[in-house]
Amino acid sequence: MLPWKTIIQMQKDCDTPVYLQIANSVIHEMRKGRVGPGLKLPGTRQMAEILEVHRKTIVRAYEELDAQGWIEMHPSKGTFTSKELPEINGRHFTKNHNQNAFPKTTGYHVKVNTGIRTPVLPLRHIMGFHDGPDMRLIPSDELGRAYKSVLSRNTYLKFMSYVETPGVQKFRATLSEYLNASRGLQTTFENIIVTRGSQMALYLLSIVLFAKGDTIIVGDTNYYYADHVFLLAGMKLARIKVDEYGIDVDAIEKLCRKKKIKALYITSHHHYPTTVTLSAARRIKLLSLAEKYGFIIIEDDYDYDFHYLSSPMLPLVSADTKGMVVYIGTLSKTIAPAIRTGYIIAPENLILELMRVRQLIDTQGDPIMELALIEMFEEGHIKRHMKKALLAYHKRRDFLCGLLNEKLGDIIDFKTPDGGLAIWAKFHKSIPLPPLTEKLKAKGLILSNGLIHNTSSVSMNATRMGFGWMNEEEAAQAVDLLAQTIRSK
Amino acid sequence: MLPWKTIIQMQKDCDTPVYLQIANSVIHEMRKGRVGPGLKLPGTRQMAEILEVHRKTIVRAYEELDAQGWIEMHPSKGTFTSKELPEINGRHFTKNHNQNAFPKTTGYHVKVNTGIRTPVLPLRHIMGFHDGPDMRLIPSDELGRAYKSVLSRNTYLKFMSYVETPGVQKFRATLSEYLNASRGLQTTFENIIVTRGSQMALYLLSIVLFAKGDTIIVGDTNYYYADHVFLLAGMKLARIKVDEYGIDVDAIEKLCRKKKIKALYITSHHHYPTTVTLSAARRIKLLSLAEKYGFIIIEDDYDYDFHYLSSPMLPLVSADTKGMVVYIGTLSKTIAPAIRTGYIIAPENLILELMRVRQLIDTQGDPIMELALIEMFEEGHIKRHMKKALLAYHKRRDFLCGLLNEKLGDIIDFKTPDGGLAIWAKFHKSIPLPPLTEKLKAKGLILSNGLIHNTSSVSMNATRMGFGWMNEEEAAQAVDLLAQTIRSK
Missing domain, CATH: 3.40.640.10 (Type I PLP-dependent aspartate aminotransferase-like (Major domain))
Structure with a gap:
């Protein structure tokens, strides 16, 4: 007899009723081919003893399996797994079986589209020159x-x-x-x-x-x-x-x-x-x-x-x-x-x-x-929101532009933008953005490295610095950290 | 002088300040080419008189136009529309001008994709055998x-x-x-x-x-x-x-x-x-x-x-x-x-x-x-919702299937579905669905004509009849109307 106690997975504190858990376990094994067609199942009384559950639970489980066409119940001969299920080669029952984990990869080839960048996790919970509106407003x-x-x-x-x-x-x-x-x-x-x-x-x-x-x-x-x-x-x-x-x-x-x-x-x-x-x-x-x-x-x-x-x-x-x-x-x-x-x-x-x-x-x-x-x-x-936000962003723009001019005017070349929520900041070529932004990230400050803006003909050491996201205090802190990191080079 | 009083559109009870309305009107006309480049505008005092607004309003309007680069203000010579705006042929000012309506059609060819059906307006506010869950639940x-x-x-x-x-x-x-x-x-x-x-x-x-x-x-x-x-x-x-x-x-x-x-x-x-x-x-x-x-x-x-x-x-x-x-x-x-x-x-x-x-x-x-x-x-x-809904839909399925068997068993061939929210109903060929469903719609009852389910090889007089949408009272009424409409043929 198959080791039913091992085969059938039951969990207490599970939302699925026990009889369904039993039925689903049997179906699972039949699908995997580890419980073959035409196999005689233990009687309800015997199965109840094996699994240490009430007999009624097994009766319901078998009824469920019968209703779904997985087993055939013959009053005289007993209960058998359905004969119509085709035997599947190479899926025999093994002793140390486990519920299979979800497949790690597809069984067919999926073309990797390197043309489109891998989505990045937004790090908006970290301070940064994020491009976009301030959620607090x-x-x-x-x-x-x-x-x-x-x-x-x-x-x-x-x-x-x-x-x-x-x-x-x-x-x-x-x-x-x-x-x-x-x-x-x-x-x-x-x-x-x-x-x-x-x-x-x-x-x-x-x-x-x-x-x-x-x-x-x-x-x-x-x-x-x-x-x-x-x-x-x-x-x-x-x-x-x-x-x-x-x-x-x-x-x-x-x-x-x-x-x-x-x-x-x-x-x-x-x-x-x-x-x-x-x-x-x-x-x-x-x-x-x-x-x-x-x-x-x-x-x-x-x-x-x-x-x-x-x-x-x-x-x-x-x-x-x-x-x-x-x-x-x-x-x-x-x-x-x-x-x-x-x-x-x-x-x-x-x-x-x-x-x-x-x-x-x-x-x-x-x-x-x-x-x-x-x-x-x-x-x-x-x-009302637009009016309020516009005022706040106007002030933040002026504040950040002022600070950048004052503290990093020799490093960052930019024009105060007429609108939007970001400054187009061209960094001096002595300060390449990718390593700088990595260093900043390690210090808890996000600045885009700007690589996404390069094209086959245009390669710049420039990025968008959002001024909308941070209030003045935060912006001052961010610019300090930026200046410090650049100067300590 | 141009008929400025006609050209410049102003509306009271409008959210846009009057000075902006004036500026926008001028821009509009310049864009359309109906106010050409290098044209002298009336002085602020004169324009204020023409438009019957305060002079300060005109000053602000001109400042706005200047800021946006549409006009040039010369302290001695006066105010002129910007010379850099290219003259556009065929867009001359006409007397009976109006704000142009939005273009009726595209100026380029748009391929009509007859392969995909035209979206239809959902008529869920009308009683019907709608396929889908009941919003009241x-x-x-x-x-x-x-x-x-x-x-x-x-x-x-x-x-x-x-x-x-x-x-x-x-x-x-x-x-x-x-x-x-x-x-x-x-x-x-x-x-x-x-x-x-x-x-x-x-x-x-x-x-x-x-x-x-x-x-x-x-x-x-x-x-x-x-x-x-x-x-x-x-x-x-x-x-x-x-x-x-x-x-x-x-x-x-x-x-x-x-x-x-x-x-x-x-x-x-x-x-x-x-x-x-x-x-x-x-x-x-x-x-x-x-x-x-x-x-x-x-x-x-x-x-x-x-x-x-x-x-x-x-x-x-x-x-x-x-x-x-x-x-x-x-x-x-x-x-x-x-x-x-x-x-x-x-x-x-x-x-x-x-x-x-x-x-x-x-x-x-x-x-x-x-x-x-x-x-x-x-x-x-x-x-909780799923449990409640499942119970309700189970009852509604049985109720509608019972009614259909009883009242239209000779017309509609179907099997009670094990799940879902609709019955697959094959109508007798003597009752073609398209004219029937049109008649029903006129009487305030929606039933899909099922044409969407036909393929090049399969043509059926069948449709999906949703049983989830209506409660028993509504379903009884709907089946009565359906039977009546079919029998009165």
Whole structure:
């Protein structure tokens, strides 16, 4: 007889009833081929004795196995494992068997995609020049109340089920109103598809608009995760220099004369990563080039809401009468990265095609979050937050820039950015960033080594230093540590 | 002089300050090319008179325009629009100008993807045989409290920023524990990547594992949105018959002998849409075929948690020692479709590649929802809910099946399903579903016409009738209306 006492695994303090644990153990062994087909099982009384459980438990276990077709119970002959289960070679029972651990690797080849960087663990619990909004400023209590309120309304129950593919209509209407007022647009909710942050917006566009081999113009240097979305779609990147007025529009014109350009990707408001704003003259020329040469402008306006000098320039899309611009925005910077609510603004025919593909990638959005955000807009929490945050970040920018000039002016070359939450900091070549940032990390201070911003043609000793994340006290401490580490070299 | 009074649009009761409205109007016109470069603007006093606003307002507007580079102010000569703005042909000022409406269509060609159905508006506010859980049963108050609690904890603030690409680690650990206990697995959090529902799980796998031209086996018929994910990835579908024991495994073996199969997609627990469970014998054979022929099994176990007859069979992945199975699950059915939290269970090398691509599609998940779900698991709300829901759906299944047998046994052919939330209902050919469902819709009752389940080889007059959505009273009313509509034909 098989060593049933060893084979059958039971645990007390387990949520699964004992009879089910027994049945599952038997099934497990049959699956592994270690208990073969047509095998006679001990009677219920005998098995109960072996396993030291009540006989009724064994009766229920056998009934369960019978119901699932694993065993056959013959009143006269006894209980047998089902004959229809094919014997599996090489899976014989061994004495020192254990529940198998989960497979360490796949049984088939998985291509390692070295083209895309390995995701890194965010270390936001450690002090640092993190690029992004300060979580201590976000209206989290208001958000908590909004969520609770949404989930306690019976009239909202239908939103807990399947909802509209492009986002809850009322949320799109709210967004449309906000965008029209703040960005000089004339959209309706039908020009909007809500996405998971601006990243999904970019990805969706890459699938719907582009084909393998298409050429897209991007800045040199450009946002890493945008470049790689286009590369994943099989596109060719045409890199164009970015200077202090933004991307070089004359160079774009020259390129367009030479070859067919399918699209251009631009963070016009604050070029990522260098923070420069595309000048008014270049904006107008860019639009007319798009019309003339028929290329699509993907305008990623990820941080429109953070501008300190004067009110931000209106986005390109606001002057687009021919439907050449697709506009991407997000609330992930405005509120918090965890609020992964982005959107695409486009003519309706494109929105429809984006909806089709969105069904396959991500059935629908998050109606609970969308309804909570409607409340946040309607109650004025978002506007109040933006005002408060803008003031705080303005002060933090000035404070950090002042400190850096004072203490590290000879090492770090930068311009005070007009907006956004980070400084584009070019470090003196005598202080290479990778070893410096390693040293800082060991001391508990995070600074990106900036390698992600290099391209095949541009290699810089530069990085983005976030000024939004730390208050003045923290920034002073961080700059001290940075200066100390650099000077002690 | 230009008709400034007409050109400059101002609105009272608008959040934008008046000076900004004026500046934005001027920019708008310059962008459209209707106010050309080098044009002299009226002095501040004169403009104030024209627009009937305070002179200081004009001063601020001009300062704004100057700061943004749109105009040049010469103390002696006056104020001029910037000369550097290129004149744009064909955009001359016209008298009857209006703010332009948003473009109706794109200025470039967008391919219409007729292969994927147009998203339909969900009509869950209308009574119907909807396929999915009843929103009235979900623990929404508990969920609301969990969200609020998460958002009010200062220690959780760091989760509002960027988090781990595959999902918050503690949530993956919670899921792992739950899956190990309920599905006989031996996973750790490192075998899990959290996705937006099972749909994104499928999509991610299609991008990472497959290449254009690969063949994947699917059921005939199969889940529409899975088929189309594979088609979008350029794969070929090899359809295999599904009978009352699930997919025909002998036919799979025959096919494998003839051609290279890359993968197989299966909803083993309750085949979608026909609800049959893959038999134990076929499961074992399928696993050994995957090992022998090296094809990947994608096991989509979307409704494992709903089973009425006995406990559900353990999934294929629980017996997979060679790493051939990738397992997909979701909480969207278990709790509510709005909780778009799915997951992929796989060996770590595949999880890493999935993470890489996930960064490009959707930076990260929703840490707020994940933290709220940890609370729901820890407080026992999810277990309690599942128990309560299972009981309710069991009763509703029996009630609806009884009614259908009694009142429409001659029209509708079905088997009481062992699990899930829907009946696979084959309607008599004398009652074609499309016109019937149209009539029902007009009477305020939703029934899917089932066309989505047809394939090029299988055309059925069958549909899924959800029994979970309606309580007994509603179901009785719905069946009455259905019978009446059919009989009055």
